[in-house]
Every structure is written in C-alpha cells, then in structure tokens.
Amino acid sequence: MKALLCTTHGEPELLQWADVPEPEPGRGQVRLAVKAAGVNFPETLIIRNLYQFKPPLPFTPGGEAAGIVEAVGEGVTRFKAGDRVIAMSGTGAFAEKMLASEHQLVPLGEGLPFDVAAGFTMTYGTSHHALKQRARLKAGETLLVLGAAGGVGLAAVELGRLMGARVIAAASTDEKLALARRFGAEEGINYAAEDLKERVKELTGGQGVDVIYDPVGDRFAEPAFRSIAWNGRYLVVGFAGGEIPKLPLNLPLIKGASIVGVFWGAFTAREPDLHRENMAELVQWLQEGRLKPHIGAHLPLSQGAAAIRMLMDRKAMGKVILVAD
Numbered sequence: 001m002k003a004l005l006c007t008t009h010g011e012p013e014l015l016q017w018a019d020v021p022e023p024e025p026g027r028g029q030v031r032l033a034v035k036a037a038g039v040n041f042p043e044t045l046i047i048r049n050l051y052q053f054k055p056p057l058p059f060t061p062g063g064e065a066a067g068i069v070e071a072v073g074e075g076v077t078r079f080k081a082g083d084r085v086i087a088m089s090g091t092g093a094f095a096e097k098m099l100a101s102e103h104q105l106v107p108l109g110e111g112l113p114f115d116v117a118a119g120f121t122m123t124y125g126t127s128h129h130a131l132k133q134r135a136r137l138k139a140g141e142t143l144l145v146l147g148a149a150g151g152v153g154l155a156a157v158e159l160g161r162l163m164g165a166r167v168i169a170a171a172s173t174d175e176k177l178a179l180a181r182r183f184g185a186e187e188g189i190n191y192a193a194e195d196l197k198e199r200v201k202e203l204t205g206g207q208g209v210d211v212i213y214d215p216v217g218d219r220f221a222e223p224a225f226r227s228i229a230w231n232g233r234y235l236v237v238g239f240a241g242g243e244i245p246k247l248p249l250n251l252p253l254i255k256g257a258s259i260v261g262v263f264w265g266a267f268t269a270r271e272p273d274l275h276r277e278n279m280a281e282l283v284q285w286l287q288e289g290r291l292k293p294h295i296g297a298h299l300p301l302s303q304g305a306a307a308i309r310m311l312m313d314r315k316a317m318g319k320v321i322l323v324a325d
C-alpha cells in the first residue's frame with residue numbers, strides 16, 4: 001500500500017508518496033480503507049514541526065478521513081469489517097489504508113458521500129461549537145467572519161446565517177467574498193484592499209459587530225476588535241495569518257466586550273455529551289439540505305503535498321479533499 005510520508009520536517013514538497021507495509025490493527029484499533037481525507041490547516045504546521053502535537057518521524061499527515069473498515073483488532077465491539085465510518089485520527093489519513101482507535105470513529109450513514117463526510121467534522125464542529133456555546137450567537141445579531149472562504153470560515157458563514165445572524169464576510173480576494181456571499185454572507189469586506197475597521201463601521205451604522213469569528217489573527221485582529229459592538233464577543237479560533245496577535249486590554253474594557261477562546265478538540269474530549277448533541281444537530285441540518293459544505297478542490301490521495309501547499313498559498317476555497325483512486 002501507499003502512504004504520504006514525512007521523513008524530515010520541512011515544506012510539503014519534501015513529502016513522499018511511498019510504499020509502506022499494510023498496518024495490522026492492535027487492541028482497540030481498526031484498519032480502514034481510506035476513501036477520502038479532509039485537508040486542514042494543522043497539516044501545514046505539523047509537517048514543519050510547528051504544531052502543538054509533534055509526532056515522531058517518519059509519520060503520515062492527515063487528521064480526518066472517511067472510509068470502510070477492513071479489519072478490527074482485539075476488543076473492538078462497535079465496528080466490523082464493511083462498516084462506513086468517519087475517523088478523526090490526528091495523523092495517518094493521507095494513505096490508502098490507516099489505523100484508527102475505536103473511540104476516534106463515528107459511524108457514517110449510507111446517505112452521505114465519502115468526500116463530504118471526510119471534510120465536515122472538524123470545520124463544522126469547530127464553527128458550530130464556537131458560535132453556539134462560546135459566543136452564544138442570537139438571531140438578529142451581526143457576525144463578522146475573517147478568512148470567510150477558508151475551511152472553518154466558510155462553515156462559520158453558513159452556520160451563522162442558519163442561526164439567524166446578519167453575516168459580514170471578510171477575506172483577501174473578491175472571488176473569496178463572492179463564495180462567502182453564496183453561503184449566506186450579506187456583505188463582504190476585502191481586507192487586502194479596504195480598511196477593515198472603517199468598513200465594519202459603515203456597514204453597521206457605527207454600532208460595530210456583536211460577534212467576531214477570527215481564524216486568522218495576525219494584523220487583522222486589532223482592527224477587527226476595534227470594530228466590536230458593546231457587549232461583543234471576539235472568538236479566538238486560530239492564527240492562519242502567522243503571528244499570534246497581542247491586544248491592548250483597554251479595548252475589551254471600553255466595549256464591555258469578551259475575548260473568548262475556542263478549542264474544539266479539547267471540547268470534544270472534556271464535554272463529550274455536548275459534543276455528541278452538537279454533531280447530531282449538524283448531521284440533521286446536513287441531511288435536511290440546510291448545510292451544503294463546499295469542496296473547492298478534489299485531488300488524488302497521492303497529491304497530498306500539493307493539497308497542503310494550496311492551504312499555505314491561500315488558494316483553498318472551502319475544503320480541499322483528497323480522494324482514493
């Protein structure tokens with residue numbers, strides 16, 4: 001079988017699509033035939049040894065996949081060969097076959113295609129938890145989404161609209177803003193060309209926005225925060241822009257505003273019942289056709305390095321999905 005191997009830390013072009021032995025599932029593990037794998041921002045960091053989790057070399061990147069169970073190890077009770085599943089494994093998904101622990105698997109109903117399933121859980125799970133539990137977004141409020149055409153950003157636009165908010169999308173190109181509008185954004189701000197703070201002021205009649213969803217950080221965080229409304233909530237989701245920004249603490253004081261951290265992975269482990277409720281709601285919305293995850297590119301599994309490069313070069317629109325031949 002083949003797998004994308006990271007044998008030395010560095011740029012995606014150093015990754016190799018190589019022959020590896022087929023893995024045998026150990027106790028509590030299953031082996032899947034990977035049908036599709038979702039590409040997420042952590043892959044751009046983990047291969048350069050810049051991520052919080054540092055697997056020993058060599059390793060195969062890829063945190064989420066959808067596929068079919070091929071073999072189960074001792075002690076596995078909930079899954080059997082032939083089951084369709086989603087695996088949230090942290091690593092290992094950019095391969096023809098992968099191992100996952102039983103607790104990392106979710107059964108996948110017949111209705112959902114593998115490519116949609118492979119890229120749904122992390123992005124929609126994060127944005128839903130952020131808007132629902134962390135921001136307590138209410139219908140009628142205004143939501144500003146930075147990086148609004150990226151994986152978690154586009155999910156936040158779609159979910160914000162579904163939850164009844166007025167969504168303002170911010171992104172670096174007009175093409176990205178057009179995509180965000182198709183997913184429910186009422187307004188768009190091109191923050192590569194326009195003044196973010198001034199445009200938010202104009203679009204909200206000077207009131208500012210109630211909730212800010214920020215997966216970008218870097219130089220956009222402060223102007224975004226300066227455009228927050230009284231009692232606003234600023235969601236710290238990620239730092240795709242590179243720098244972890246620092247904010248003067250007088251800013252939340254004068255607006256009576258909150259800076260709210262979002263850590264979806266920890267939430268799923270610490271509050272598993274609420275996580276299950278969230279996922280049930282998301283899957284229901286998906287099955288009712290109220291959510292339509294956008295896949296901007298499908299690439300073969302062997303092109304995992306090119307897919308990671310697309311995210312690093314800000315070329316991804318919605319999700320990039322790797323598919324088995």
Ligand SMILES: NC(=O)c1ccc[n+]([C@@H]2O[C@H](COP(=O)([O-])OP(=O)(O)OC[C@H]3O[C@@H](n4cnc5c(N)ncnc54)[C@H](OP(=O)(O)O)[C@@H]3O)[C@@H](O)[C@H]2O)c1
Binds near residue numbers: 312
């Ligand atoms: N807190 C959590 O629980 C959680 C969960 C999932 C993901 N995240 C984080 O959320 C962030 C986004 O993840 P994602 O998978 O949605 O990534 P993505 O699809 O690549 O989207 C990232 C967006 O950030 C913007 N960006 C600005 N500067 C960038 C740069 N130098 N390089 C790349 N992108 C840049 C891009 O939009 P523009 O070109 O429009 O600026 C891009 O669309 C990451 O930091 C990730 O670690 C956090």
